[in-house]
Amino acid sequence: MSKIKTLSIIIFCVACVLVVGITIGLQKYNNLTNPHKAFEKDLKQQDLLIQKNTQRQLDLYGQEIQEKEDVDNSSLDNLDSSKNVINILLLGIDSSEKRESKRMGYRSDTIIVSSVNLDTKEVKMLSIPRDTYTDVPGNKNKDKINHAMAFGGGPKKKGNQYAVQAVEDLLGINIHYYITVDMDAVKSIVDTIGGVTIDVERNMASREKVLEKGEQKLNGEQALIYLRDRNTSIGDFARIEQQQKFILTLFQQTKENGKLTDILPLYLKVQDKIFTDLKVEQIGALTYLLKDIELDNIETFILKGKGIRIDGIYYLEIDRNHMEKIIIENFQSI
Structure with a gap:
């Protein structure tokens, strides 16, 4: 074979590789800048589920809703019109060297539950109290919903899947993806972006470290104190409100500082402390979408209930009427 012919073959092969590489690159870029494309498969399946399950949901809730004066009848339309919505379960866990060495459960x-509407750029966030008494995979009896992660062996085993199933069974909605964040990752993220300014509601403490009341810029370690503290008369509900406030503040300040594009690099930096079934291009697509989301278009909810004790252990028995009203009016019911 002549040198010219050999060179031509090499050039042709290199050209083919470049064409394939550019094609794949353009496809991934398109996914990054087009959330509908990044989640195309899920959205198509969602349409089919909506068509199949609308009548089932109407049968389950329709008569009951119509009998309640405090529920707008137009909420029934949401069962059929909630399309292009992605439900993501956000889970926060605490790990440490001590937990790892003793193989303590997470x-x-x-x-x-964060529900993102790709069309309207609206976000609904529903917090579920950790003590919620419900069916939990891995245990034949009802238990606290936060135990699902432990029964599944933690995030590196089946913990994420168990947590997703527990939430789906409780709320009656489909969870498309999960993101489990170790609190150490939150610490690293806050320090990397230069802190988060927030108005601390009261004096808070963790071991010897004290976080004083008032507006201030929190570093990573201080942010963890704020996110964990529940030393008030309403206990875990105070912590939930603080967590929601922190997330919204972090989002707004990151957006105002033009730092949203840093989210994907930050994820790659701490991905050993984050567990998710989202692909990198899907995370990028959601980051791209965040630029068009306004704080006023993010709505938060908290499940409520009453405390009960079983065998001396505290649980929260959820107010199911309150829960169903939130789900039907605000979340994808498929």
Whole structure:
């Protein structure tokens, strides 16, 4: 074979590789800048589920809703019109060298369902109290919902899947993805972006470290004190409100500082402390979408209930009427 012919073959092969590489690159870029494309498969499946399940949801809730004066009848339309919505379960866990060495179980003390509408750029966030008494995979009896992660063996085993199933069974909605964040990752993220300014509601403490009341810029370690503290008369509900406030503040300040584009690099930096079934391009697509989301278009909810004790252990029995009203009016019911 002549040198010219050999060179031509090499050039042709290199050109083919470049064409394939550019094509794949353009496809991934398109996914990054077009959330509908990044989640195309899920959205198509969602349409099919909506068509199949609308009548089932109407049968379950329709008569009951119509009998309640405090529920707008137009909420029934949401069962059929909620399209292009992605439900993501956000879980917060605490790990440490001590927990790792003693093989202590992980519990997801932060449980938030975030529903993102790709069309309207609206976000709904529903916090589920960690003590919620419900069916939990891995246990034949009802238990606290935050135990699902531990029963599944933690985030590196089946903990995420168990947590997703527990939330789906409780709320009656489909969870498309999960993001489990170790609180150490939150610390690193806050320090990397230069802190978060927030108005601390009261004096808070963790071991010897004190966080004083008032507006201030929190570093990573201080942010963890704020996110964990529940030393008030309303206990875990105070912590939930603080977590929601922190997330919204972090989002707004990151957006105002033009730092939203840093989210993907930050994720890659701390990904050993984050567990998710989202692909990198999907995370990028959601980051791209955040630029068009206004703080006023983010709405937060908290499940409520009453405390009960079983065998001396505290649980929260959820107010199911309150829960169903929130789900039907605000969340994807498929």
